[in-house]
Amino acid sequence: MTVPEVETPLTPGARRLSSSWLRVEAVRDYGIVFAFLAMFITLSLSSPVFLTSANLLNVLNQSSEVGIIAVAGTLVVIAGGFDLSVGAIYAVGGVVAAQTVPDIGVPGALLAGVLVGLGFGICNGAIVTVGRINPFVATLASQIIVRGIALVLTGGTLITVTDPSFATLGQGSVFTIRYAVLVWLGFAVIVALLLGRTTFGRYVYAVGGNAEAARLSGIRVGLVRGVTFALSGLAAGLAGVVVASRVSTGQADTGAGLELAAIAAIVIGGTSILGGEGAIWRTVLGVVLITLIGNGFNLLNVDPTYQQIFQGVIILLAVGIDAWARRSRR
Amino acid sequence: MATAPHMELRNVGKRFGGVQAVADLSLSIDRGTIHALVGENGAGKSTVGKMIAGVHRPDAGELLLDGRVVRYHAPRDALADGVTIIAQELALVPQRSVLENVFLRSGRASHLTARDKRQRYAELQEEAGFEVPADVRVASLRVADQQKVEILKALARDAQLIVMDEPTAVLNSAETERLFHAVRALRDRGTSIVFVSHFLEDVLSLVDTVTILRDGKHIRTGPAAQESPETLVTGMLGRTFDTSFPEKVPVAQDAPVVAAVRGLCAAGFVKDISFDVRAGEIVGLAGLVGSGRSEVARAIFGADKRDAGDVEVAGEAVDIASPRDGVRAGIALLPEDRKGQGLLMQRSILDNITLPHLDRVSAGGVVSPVREQKAVDDLISRIGIRASSPAAKVNTLSGGNQQKVLFAKWLFGRPSLLITDEPTRGVDVGAKRAIYELIHSLAAEGVGVLVISSELEEVLGLAHRVLVLREGRLVAEFDQSQMSEESVMRAIFAADAGDGEGLAS
Ligand SMILES: Nc1ncnc2c1ncn2[C@@H]1O[C@H](COP(=O)(O)OP(=O)(O)OP(=O)(O)O)[C@@H](O)[C@H]1O
Ligand SMILES: [Mg+2]
Numbered sequence: 001m002t003v004p005e006v007e008t009p010l011t012p013g014a015r016r017l018s019s020s021w022l023r024v025e026a027v028r029d030y031g032i033v034f035a036f037l038a039m040f041i042t043l044s045l046s047s048p049v050f051l052t053s054a055n056l057l058n059v060l061n062q063s064s065e066v067g068i069i070a071v072a073g074t075l076v077v078i079a080g081g082f083d084l085s086v087g088a089i090y091a092v093g094g095v096v097a098a099q100t101v102p103d104i105g106v107p108g109a110l111l112a113g114v115l116v117g118l119g120f121g122i123c124n125g126a127i128v129t130v131g132r133i134n135p136f137v138a139t140l141a142s143q144i145i146v147r148g149i150a151l152v153l154t155g156g157t158l159i160t161v162t163d164p165s166f167a168t169l170g171q172g173s174v175f176t177i178r179y180a181v182l183v184w185l186g187f188a189v190i191v192a193l194l195l196g197r198t199t200f201g202r203y204v205y206a207v208g209g210n211a212e213a214a215r216l217s218g219i220r221v222g223l224v225r226g227v228t229f230a231l232s233g234l235a236a237g238l239a240g241v242v243v244a245s246r247v248s249t250g251q252a253d254t255g256a257g258l259e260l261a262a263i264a265a266i267v268i269g270g271t272s273i274l275g276g277e278g279a280i281w282r283t284v285l286g287v288v289l290i291t292l293i294g295n296g297f298n299l300l301n302v303d304p305t306y307q308q309i310f311q312g313v314i315i316l317l318a319v320g321i322d323a324w325a326r327r328s329r330r
Numbered sequence: 331m332a333t334a335p336h337m338e339l340r341n342v343g344k345r346f347g348g349v350q351a352v353a354d355l356s357l358s359i360d361r362g363t364i365h366a367l368v369g370e371n372g373a374g375k376s377t378v379g380k381m382i383a384g385v386h387r388p389d390a391g392e393l394l395l396d397g398r399v400v401r402y403h404a405p406r407d408a409l410a411d412g413v414t415i416i417a418q419e420l421a422l423v424p425q426r427s428v429l430e431n432v433f434l435r436s437g438r439a440s441h442l443t444a445r446d447k448r449q450r451y452a453e454l455q456e457e458a459g460f461e462v463p464a465d466v467r468v469a470s471l472r473v474a475d476q477q478k479v480e481i482l483k484a485l486a487r488d489a490q491l492i493v494m495d496e497p498t499a500v501l502n503s504a505e506t507e508r509l510f511h512a513v514r515a516l517r518d519r520g521t522s523i524v525f526v527s528h529f530l531e532d533v534l535s536l537v538d539t540v541t542i543l544r545d546g547k548h549i550r551t552g553p554a555a556q557e558s559p560e561t562l563v564t565g566m567l568g569r570t571f572d573t574s575f576p577e578k579v580p581v582a583q584d585a586p587v588v589a590a591v592r593g594l595c596a597a598g599f600v601k602d603i604s605f606d607v608r609a610g611e612i613v614g615l616a617g618l619v620g621s622g623r624s625e626v627a628r629a630i631f632g633a634d635k636r637d638a639g640d641v642e643v644a645g646e647a648v649d650i651a652s653p654r655d656g657v658r659a660g661i662a663l664l665p666e667d668r669k670g671q672g673l674l675m676q677r678s679i680l681d682n683i684t685l686p687h688l689d690r691v692s693a694g695g696v697v698s699p700v701r702e703q704k705a706v707d708d709l710i711s712r713i714g715i716r717a718s719s720p721a722a723k724v725n726t727l728s729g730g731n732q733q734k735v736l737f738a739k740w741l742f743g744r745p746s747l748l749i750t751d752e753p754t755r756g757v758d759v760g761a762k763r764a765i766y767e768l769i770h771s772l773a774a775e776g777v778g779v780l781v782i783s784s785e786l787e788e789v790l791g792l793a794h795r796v797l798v799l800r801e802g803r804l805v806a807e808f809d810q811s812q813m814s815e816e817s818v819m820r821a822i823f824a825a826d827a828g829d830g831e832g833l834a835s
Binding site: 197198199200202205206209210212213214215216217218219220272276277 | 631633652653654656657658663665670671672673674675676677681684685686688689692695696697739
């Protein structure tokens, strides 16, 4: 929420707002911005390589798969859901794309990978809404099933694609910007507009904030929730296709842990895990912040084994500040 | 007056973000008295109550308990000093039973054996003068019953000072009377009560001392005997104000029927309800809590499944199977529980108001901020919502202003039938009058209105026609000429009075 700086007199009795603002709230609402800037400035000062366009573009490129998934995952979380199956869907999307290239050509294969993701997403949505199964449990189960399907499809082997044009999406670039980066940022912009500007976006907030009030407002709660899962599946398929293209292979066992990386980014960004609150720009910053941590460790030659500890601490800090700000508001 | 007051506030202040909710307030609550806080919505009454009970921490000034400075960091600390609050926004654990809720964190009483708890619970019910089944889940209770559970819970804690923030907002007059009886009994045993309410007559009949707040500031404190509803209103608003009901505009002879309900059965016990609402007509639905009023409303709107029966809107049969169908048919339902069923507490006023009819301010699924802002600005000023901006989150508003947001939300769609379940719950006198006027002006524009209220006075003051429900049946109907408090009361309570009237099925 934005902080009103100037008083808007609604009625003659409206309260005067002072210019000072509770710091605690600011930390919570804009904590991700502070953290991001702090990290960015620290790295700029401590490494001469950091602030080069090559490095920054590299950071974005590295964050594209988590980014695509986390952006759609933000919708799921705001709508009050949770999607643990994205890592598996990501693998299947890449596998399908790699396998179908010989039969239907590169564009068709890429599309097929994305659509398979969408299909699994729709299944998740149906299980959660029509089947009324807790999203955590539902996607935990579907993750196992989808991973199994990926293994069946590949027979456990790497699917290598020989057609060189398959690699264009993952490796090609315009003006030194990778297509993968464009896909990620483009997807983020589209989803941000969807959430911030459309009626659907409002319904997503409503459904996650108070499902009963949403229902009594005439909103089809199940449909809205289902669509967020469908989009999450689509995003996972898309990310899988981008990475399969980057490495020219489809692999059934990739993407393990991706769902947790995505959720970590969402939470660090400041989107409430309880639903009803959050924003896409937060997630984008969260994703980039996590990637910056890895990048910084590399640039500063810190032992990468410490990286995980550091990331975990940052997540705790993010969630801790959130909880603390909620409490001290009273 | 030689002894120190039970609770004293010295130059207390509390600010939320940019809003100074309470400023430089000094107040003494004497032991064994009932002390009322009155003021407009947003005047700071709940904030004062919450500071006393340790829910909020004052950011200026100090609290003295029996002359000793106290600093409460949590309600637990206050409870240890025998201070507790019945909050305006109910705070029970919905999945737990009534009994568990009542003894939750109740100090010594939480360690009682199961049997002793039941015993104690029976005593508490006796003390309070009303009964709530001990073993049902709180989630399945009506709001009024949840309120009673809150009261029992406060009693169970054996507190010496109880803040009651609008405990009667959802109770009917008989229940209110019983609660008052209990409150007086508490006072006579030396308990001090801080009582917040918008029912000024009730306040004056109950309390010993009244404090008026306006815009977070102390206006005056004095004996209740020296105040009248008029003097209180003048103090609260800073000007004189007419609190009577607006004059009823007769319904045109040839006004078309906007909604016809035929043979409605719902919720298992509501049977065979039939009535019409005409354009411009305000129909009151009276009855005890549990008589089926809310069930009728919810079934018409589609919030619950109908067991049988039909609804016609504007002469056409509509098949309403969900709230979505209800909204599309032009029906609006203001639910009685604004927090649980009405509002998105973390979203802005703006988002809440436009939610059911977003299509009116959007094109091709894209919301137009300009159109939205304009539509909402009109409503906000018409209804008089007090907030820092339309972008303010609903959970930062005072209770009454939240209620106004709920109203704005459902007026935004220009419904043809407006059903309001407790339309003025927790609303101050000024806003109440504004809501009444709003209901009248909507009726004048041809909206049919169905008003459900536990305040009989409100039903009688607003409605052209009153329908009385008892145990799920429509048992009486009064038009303007027959409508009197006594006759309606008799119809409402007839079953209790034990007259053996047979109910044909
Ligand atoms: N948690 C909060 N965050 C921000 N603002 C708040 C919060 N609680 C209260 N306020 C603001 O403080 C002011 C006083 O609110 P309070 O709830 O004490 O009013 P009230 O007198 O109880 O009103 P009502 O009769 O409507 O219940 C209001 O302007 C309200 O918007
Ligand atoms: Mg209040």
